[in-house]
Amino acid sequence: MTLLGSGIFKGMAVTFRNFVGSYFHRERLPTNDYSWRTEGSLPQHAGDYPKEEGEQLRDTTTVTNYSRNFPMLLHDGSEPMDTIRCVACQICERSCPPQCIYIEKSTEKKEDSSGKMQFYPATFDIDVSVCMSCQICVEVCPFDAIVMNSQFELSTPNRFGGLLLHQGDLLKSNDYYHKIHPEEAAARDKRIADEKTAKEAKKKAAAEAAKKKAEAKAGAETEAGDEKKEVAE
């Protein structure tokens, strides 16, 4: 049986151990250890850290599949801007409660990953010093283009510019999304595939109905023509 409140004492014991230890071991002084970085190599942009995608999945910094932090923009290929899903419709920008999304729509269209001509964001910034991680942008996006990242280590010595994430920082692959939120990403992919199948089936049914209607009309016209011919004879 665990004694009620014993967790508090355990936590205080860890703090006390580190407090005393910090007098003997320098590495116990900071909460976050950046001692391996030289002054000049401290992260200047949020995108500079972690160094590798998915670094937060290491044992020391693991977060659960269901955690979320700030939004990211999805793309479907190796060249992010060629397969970016966002079409710069600006629905998320208008829906964001603290208004921390800034989008500039492109002036021209380009092909998306399905070959359809679409607008794309010329600029897409999110100020994560303001973002409250509410996920409303994700819920309102009609293109499954924005989802929540779980990357939490965004430390930067630049309090203002460093926390303004630009398109390059925000763009992440669908594979990365599967790595950090496997269940959610699989469910989203399945829904997208089901919707596509249903849309294609509806289109096919509509085309078949139109074809049948045209055939029936042509048949009726031929019949009427034959009748007229008979009357004339």
Ligand code: SF4
């Ligand atoms: S992320 Fe979605 S809602 Fe926001 S601009 Fe892009 S397509 Fe529109």
Ligand code: SF4
């Ligand atoms: S998570 Fe909420 S606050 Fe952050 S950008 Fe999206 S809508 Fe705005």
